Amino acid sequence: MSVLSVASLSKSFGALRAVNDVSFSVREGEFLALIGPNGAGKSTCFNMINGQLRPNAGEIRFAGRNIAGLPPRAIFRLGVGRTFQIAATFGSMTAIENVQTALISHAGETYRFWRPAAARHRERALALLNQVGMRDAALRSSRELAYGDSKRLEFAIALANEPRLLLMDEPTAGMAPRERNELIALVKRLVVERKISVLFTEHSMDVVFAFADRIIVMARGRLIADGDAKSIRENPRVQEVYFGTGKAFEPKPQSAR
Amino acid sequence: MSLNSLLFQALDGLAAASGLFFVAAGLSLIFGVTRIINIAHGSLYMLGTYVAATLANHIGGALGFWGGILTTAVLIGLIGAVIEVVLLRRIYRAPELFQLLATFALVLVINDATLWTWGPEDVLGPRAPGLRGAVEVLGRYLPSYDVFLIAAGPVVLIALHFVLIRTRFGRLIRAATQDREMLGALGVNQALLFTSVFALGSLLSGLGGALQIAREPANLLMDLTVISDAFVVVVVGGMGSIPGAYLAAVVIAEVKALCISIGVVTIAGVAVNVSKLTLVAEFLVMALVLIARPYGLLGRAQSMVRALAEPEDPLRPAGPALKLLGAAAVVALALLPLLARNSPYALVLGIDVLIAVLFAASLHFIMGPGGMHSFGHAAYFGLGAYAAALLVKWFALSMPPALIAAPVVALLGAALFGWFAVRLSGVYLAMLTLAFAQIVWSIVFQWSEVTGGSNGVLGIWPTAPFDNRAALFWLTAALTVVGILLLRTFLFAPFGYAMRAGRDSPLRAEAIGIDVKRVHWIGFTIAGAVCGVAGGVFAFAKGSISPETIDVSRSINGLVMVLLGGIQTLSGPIVGASVFALLQDTIMRQTEYWRALLGGVILLLVLAFPAGIVGGLGKLGTAWRRRP
Known part of the structure; x- marks a missing residue:
C-alpha cells in the first residue's frame, strides 16, 4: 500500500517546465531516494509535496487525500515531517526547546498563554533527543551546535508529530563522509522501528546506493527511471544523464589539416 | 472645479514631486547599499535649505542664488561623508535598528545646531534670479521657477540612471544593493563605496533642500516632515529603485494636488472636504500600494541580508537575583x-x-x-x-x-x-x-x-x-x-x-x-x-x-x-x-x-x-x- 502517491505532477516557471508529468508513489515503510543531476527538478518536485510550491497540474495524495496546494503547516498536521537542505532550527532556543515547540504545536497547544512552554512535553522531548544522540546537548543553545548536531536536532524536530512520512531534502548536504553515514544509518534505524516512510533527495551516491530501498531518477523535469540500486546502476538512460553518452571521451575525428 | 484648474494643480504637483524625488532618491541609494535607514536624511535637507537661503541672501544676485545652491549641495554631500566616516562606519555591524537609533540622535543634534546657528525664526530665501516671472498656462500663471523644477526632476533622474547603468561606480552601487557580502568577497573597498554613496545621497538631499528656498522658508520642522514624506516615496516606489522613487513622488504629489483641487464634495448629503485629505493622502496611497504590491511599485523582493548582528540567547526564567x-x-x-x-x-x-x-x-x-x-x-x-x-x-x-x-x-x-x-x-x-x-x-x-x-x-x-x-x-x-x-x-x-x-x-x-x-x-x-x-x-x-x-x-x-x-x-x-x-x-x-x-x-x-x-x-x- 502506498503512503504517498504523486500523479501527473507538473510545474512551470515561465517557459521552463521544471517538473513535467511526474508520477510515483512511496510505499509503506519504504526508504525512497529521489536523485538526478542539478536542475533535474528534484527540489521543485519536493517543494510541491511539502507545500511550499503550488503545482500547475497533478495530484499529490497522502493518506487518501489530495494535499496539492495545501500550506506546509496543514501538511504537517496530516502527519508529514520534514528536514531542510540547510538545517533550519530556532536559533534563540535551546535544543530541547526546539523539540518542545514542535511537540506543543503537534498537541495543538500553540495558543496557550499561561503555563510555561518549558514545562510542557519535557520527557517526550528528552526521549526524542536521546534517540538522535543529542540528550547531552539538550540545554545548549541551538545556534551553538555543530552543523552535524543541528541536522540531528532537526531530525528530532521532524519526528515530533509522529509522522507517517518524512521528507528529507538532501539530509547529508554539507557533512563529512563519516558523519554522513552515521546520520543516515540513524535515520534508517529509527524509521524502520517506527514504520515511517521516507522520501529523500541526495547528491551522495554512496549514501543512496547503500541505504535506499528503491531509487527514482529525474532528469530535465521528467522521471526517467525507477528501481532498486542494481537496476538503476545498470540503467543506460541514468548513466547517460549522469555521465553523458561517453562520446565526450572518444577521440575527436581528426579535422583536415 | 474645472478641468483647467485640475490640470493646473497637476502641474503644481509635478513641481512638488521633483523636490520630493531628490530626497527620496538619496535615501533609497543609501538604504540600498548600506542598509541603513537614515532618519537624519531629512535633517540634511533642512540644513540645505538654511545654508542655501543664507548664501543667496548674503552674496546676492545670480551667483549667490544659483552658485549658492550648487555650493550647498556639495557642502551637504561633504557633511554626509563626514557623518559616515565618523559615526556610521563604527556601527555597521550593530543590529540594523541600532543604526536607526544613531541616525535619530543625529536628527536631534542637527536640529539644535540649526537652532543655535540660525535662531528660531524662519529664514526666507530670495526669489530666483532669472526666473522671477510666471508663465501663462491654461489661463493661469505658473511661476517660472516651478517650470524649472518640473524639468529638474526628470533631468536628475536621467543623470542618476546614467550613472547607475553606465559607470563603474553605478555598477558597484547596484551590485552592493543586491549582495554586499559577495561584493566584499570580490575585493571591492566597501568603506570607500559606502562613504561615497552616503555622500552622493546627502548631496541629493542637500540639493533638494537648497532648491526649495524660492518656494518655502527654511524652518526647524522641515527635518521630520521631509523624512516621513521621503520614506513614503521610497517605500511606494520600491526600496533601491530610482525610477520607482520618481514615479512614487509624482503619484503622491498628484494625489495631493487632486485632493486640493477637488475641495468640498457632497456625498449622499454629507459635505466632505477632500482637501483636508492631503495630510493623510500619501499614507493612504502607501497603505494601498503595500497591500497590493508588498515591495512597492517598481521594487523587487529584498535580498536577504545575512545577519551581521549577534543572535539572541535562549530566554531564561528569572533567577533568584532578578526575582529579588x-x-x-x-x-x-x-x-x-x-x-x-x-x-x-x-x-x-x-x-x-x-x-x-x-x-x-x-x-x-x-x-x-x-x-x-x-x-x-x-x-x-x-x-x-x-x-x-x-x-x-x-x-x-x-x-x-x-x-x-x-x-x-x-x-x-x-x-x-x-x-x-x-x-x-x-x-x-x-x-x-x-x-x-x-x-x-x-x-x-x-x-x-x-x-x-x-x-x-x-x-x-x-x-x-x-x-x-x-x-x-x-x-x-x-x-x-x-x-x-x-x-x-x-x-x-x-x-x-x-x-x-x-x-x-x-x-x-x-x-x-x-x-x-x-x-x-x-x-x-x-x-x-x-x-x-x-x-x-x-x-x-x-x-x-x-x-x-x-x-x-x-x-x-x-x-x-x-x-x-x-x-x-x-x-x-x-x-x-x-x-x-x-x-x-x-x-x-x-x-x-x-x-x-x-x-x-x-x-x-x-x-x-x-x-x-x-x-x-x-x-x-x-x-x-x-x-x-
Whole structure:
C-alpha cells in the first residue's frame, strides 16, 4: 500500500517546465531516494509535496487525500515531517526547546498563554533527543551546535508529530563522509522501528546506493527511471544523464589539416 | 472645479514631486547599499535649505542664488561623508535598528545646531534670479521657477540612471544593493563605496533642500516632515529603485494636488472636504500600494541580508537575583508616594516614567520576540488615550470604565492594522505601521468636531478614589507591573515560543504546523491592547491630550527606549524607558538645547553599548565571571 502517491505532477516557471508529468508513489515503510543531476527538478518536485510550491497540474495524495496546494503547516498536521537542505532550527532556543515547540504545536497547544512552554512535553522531548544522540546537548543553545548536531536536532524536530512520512531534502548536504553515514544509518534505524516512510533527495551516491530501498531518477523535469540500486546502476538512460553518452571521451575525428 | 484648474494643480504637483524625488532618491541609494535607514536624511535637507537661503541672501544676485545652491549641495554631500566616516562606519555591524537609533540622535543634534546657528525664526530665501516671472498656462500663471523644477526632476533622474547603468561606480552601487557580502568577497573597498554613496545621497538631499528656498522658508520642522514624506516615496516606489522613487513622488504629489483641487464634495448629503485629505493622502496611497504590491511599485523582493548582528540567547526564567530585584522594585514603587510627600514632582515624574515603561514594554513584545519593527506604535497609545478622553468628554464616563475602554479600542485598532502589517516584513512592515499611525494622527487632527482637532481634549481629570497624585501613582504602578508580568508570562508560554519560532525561522515554524502570520497578528494585537492601557492612563495623568501626544516622535521615542535598553533582553525596555524618560526630564529642565544633549547621550550609548544598556551590562557580567 502506498503512503504517498504523486500523479501527473507538473510545474512551470515561465517557459521552463521544471517538473513535467511526474508520477510515483512511496510505499509503506519504504526508504525512497529521489536523485538526478542539478536542475533535474528534484527540489521543485519536493517543494510541491511539502507545500511550499503550488503545482500547475497533478495530484499529490497522502493518506487518501489530495494535499496539492495545501500550506506546509496543514501538511504537517496530516502527519508529514520534514528536514531542510540547510538545517533550519530556532536559533534563540535551546535544543530541547526546539523539540518542545514542535511537540506543543503537534498537541495543538500553540495558543496557550499561561503555563510555561518549558514545562510542557519535557520527557517526550528528552526521549526524542536521546534517540538522535543529542540528550547531552539538550540545554545548549541551538545556534551553538555543530552543523552535524543541528541536522540531528532537526531530525528530532521532524519526528515530533509522529509522522507517517518524512521528507528529507538532501539530509547529508554539507557533512563529512563519516558523519554522513552515521546520520543516515540513524535515520534508517529509527524509521524502520517506527514504520515511517521516507522520501529523500541526495547528491551522495554512496549514501543512496547503500541505504535506499528503491531509487527514482529525474532528469530535465521528467522521471526517467525507477528501481532498486542494481537496476538503476545498470540503467543506460541514468548513466547517460549522469555521465553523458561517453562520446565526450572518444577521440575527436581528426579535422583536415 | 474645472478641468483647467485640475490640470493646473497637476502641474503644481509635478513641481512638488521633483523636490520630493531628490530626497527620496538619496535615501533609497543609501538604504540600498548600506542598509541603513537614515532618519537624519531629512535633517540634511533642512540644513540645505538654511545654508542655501543664507548664501543667496548674503552674496546676492545670480551667483549667490544659483552658485549658492550648487555650493550647498556639495557642502551637504561633504557633511554626509563626514557623518559616515565618523559615526556610521563604527556601527555597521550593530543590529540594523541600532543604526536607526544613531541616525535619530543625529536628527536631534542637527536640529539644535540649526537652532543655535540660525535662531528660531524662519529664514526666507530670495526669489530666483532669472526666473522671477510666471508663465501663462491654461489661463493661469505658473511661476517660472516651478517650470524649472518640473524639468529638474526628470533631468536628475536621467543623470542618476546614467550613472547607475553606465559607470563603474553605478555598477558597484547596484551590485552592493543586491549582495554586499559577495561584493566584499570580490575585493571591492566597501568603506570607500559606502562613504561615497552616503555622500552622493546627502548631496541629493542637500540639493533638494537648497532648491526649495524660492518656494518655502527654511524652518526647524522641515527635518521630520521631509523624512516621513521621503520614506513614503521610497517605500511606494520600491526600496533601491530610482525610477520607482520618481514615479512614487509624482503619484503622491498628484494625489495631493487632486485632493486640493477637488475641495468640498457632497456625498449622499454629507459635505466632505477632500482637501483636508492631503495630510493623510500619501499614507493612504502607501497603505494601498503595500497591500497590493508588498515591495512597492517598481521594487523587487529584498535580498536577504545575512545577519551581521549577534543572535539572541535562549530566554531564561528569572533567577533568584532578578526575582529579588523585581520584588524590590515593586516595594519601592509602593513606598514612593509615602517617601515623596514633600516633593510632589517626584510622583508626576514617576507616573511619566511608568507610562513610558509600559509603552516600551508593549513595543518590545512585538519588536524583540516578534521581530516586527513597528514604527507606528504611537497609534495604539493614541487610540487608548483618545478612547478614554472622548468617552469622558462625550459620555461623561467615570475613570474606571474609560480605562477599561482604552485597551479595548487600541486592541481593535491593532487587530485591524496588524492584519495588514504582518503580511510584510522588515522595512516595509516598519513603513506600513508608520502609515497607519499617521492615518490615526490625521483623523484625530482633522475630525475636530469630535476630537477637538489641534486643541485636543481638555479636562480629563481622574475621579475618586484616584483624584490625588499618590493614588494615581499607585494605580499606574499597578497597571504597569501587571502589564509587564502579563507580557512576560505570554513570552514564556507556548504562544511566546511560537512567536519567536516564527521570527527565528518562518520556514521551520510553518513546517511544524505554526501559522506564523496568525501568531504574529495576535502578538501585534496584544501589544496594541497593552499599549492602549498606557495611553488611557496618560490621558488621565495629564488631564488633557492633543494630536501631539500621538505623533511620529512618540513612535520614535518608543524605538529609542527599546533599543537603548537592549532589544534582546526582557528587562531591556524597562531600563531603556526609565533611562530615556529620566534623561528627557533632567536634560529638558537644564537647557534650551535639550535635543542636542539627548542626541549626544544617545550617540555615546550607541558607541559604548551596541547591545543596549542591559545587554552591555550582561556582557560586562560575563567578562567579570570569566576573568582569570
